[in-house]
Amino acid sequence: MILLEIGSLRFLTDPIFDSKGSNYNFGTGIGGSVKLQDPVIPVANIGKIDAVLLSHDEHADNLDKSGRAFLPNAGIVLTTYSGGKRLSSPPDSLKNVRGLKEWESYEIKGSDGFTVKVTAAPGRHGPPLSSFAVGDVIGFVLEWPNQKDGVLYISGDTVQCDGVMEVGKKFKVSTMVAHLGGVWFPITLGLRLTFNGEEASKVAKAFKVNRIIPIHFEGWTHFKETKEDSMKAFHKAGIAEKVTWPELGKEIELDL
Numbered sequence: 001m002i003l004l005e006i007g008s009l010r011f012l013t014d015p016i017f018d019s020k021g022s023n024y025n026f027g028t029g030i031g032g033s034v035k036l037q038d039p040v041i042p043v044a045n046i047g048k049i050d051a052v053l054l055s056h057d058e059h060a061d062n063l064d065k066s067g068r069a070f071l072p073n074a075g076i077v078l079t080t081y082s083g084g085k086r087l088s089s090p091p092d093s094l095k096n097v098r099g100l101k102e103w104e105s106y107e108i109k110g111s112d113g114f115t116v117k118v119t120a121a122p123g124r125h126g127p128p129l130s131s132f133a134v135g136d137v138i139g140f141v142l143e144w145p146n147q148k149d150g151v152l153y154i155s156g157d158t159v160q161c162d163g164v165m166e167v168g169k170k171f172k173v174s175t176m177v178a179h180l181g182g183v184w185f186p187i188t189l190g191l192r193l194t195f196n197g198e199e200a201s202k203v204a205k206a207f208k209v210n211r212i213i214p215i216h217f218e219g220w221t222h223f224k225e226t227k228e229d230s231m232k233a234f235h236k237a238g239i240a241e242k243v244t245w246p247e248l249g250k251e252i253e254l255d256l
Helices: 065-073 082-087 162-170 198-208 228-239
Strands: 002-008 007-012 024-025 032-034 052-053 075-078 097-100 105-109 113-122 137-143 151-156 175-177 213-214
Touching: 002 082, 075 082, 075 105, 075 113, 075 162, 082 097, 097 105, 113 162, 137 162, 162 198, 198 213, 198 228, 213 228
Parallel strands: 007 052, 052 075, 075 097, 151 175, 175 213
Antiparallel strands: 002 007, 024 032, 105 113, 113 137, 137 151
């Protein structure tokens, strides 16, 4: 989960506000996980959110119980097309959700007229043909006026695939927020459901990004690749100087 402040607008990705020790099952045969960290910002202190960027609604490390309860408070919730159908139906019955198909865009406009264009980027949450078990996922491309070096790309939970590589062909990506963790479960026979450092490096180099911000690599027991492992991969790829590791609760200023 990250909080983005862009101009007058505030975005929240994949909201998770449950307390440390919460235990979740990700689905029959897949496995589960335990949350290892309390939220840095309690949900009561999060403030006004113009848009939630929800890569998918089916796994608790992207949308936990408290995060789901928060969704009605956002201006709009942007997620997968299938997720939009689920969240707008009982028991959630959200009125502020919009499911996006791949490459579909939606504009978020502030009261001062400042506008951010959000485009749904393709992703695949595992090996080919895995969507029947793990569901659909999207990333997000964010564009706003006077970007100097390119767009902001948030990968969502994905592995490298043709759809992801299309992002770098359609957009000049300046900063890539990469979901890492190298997640796999026994049922996937070691095949990953998210980037590891090596794969994220390949994507970042293909996109020729200026900066990489890794997220989704700590705080849950199901993450398989540590920060140190990912750092080794970034060094081996020769792009370690482009990596900005976030610190919990600390701001990162982006100059795009």
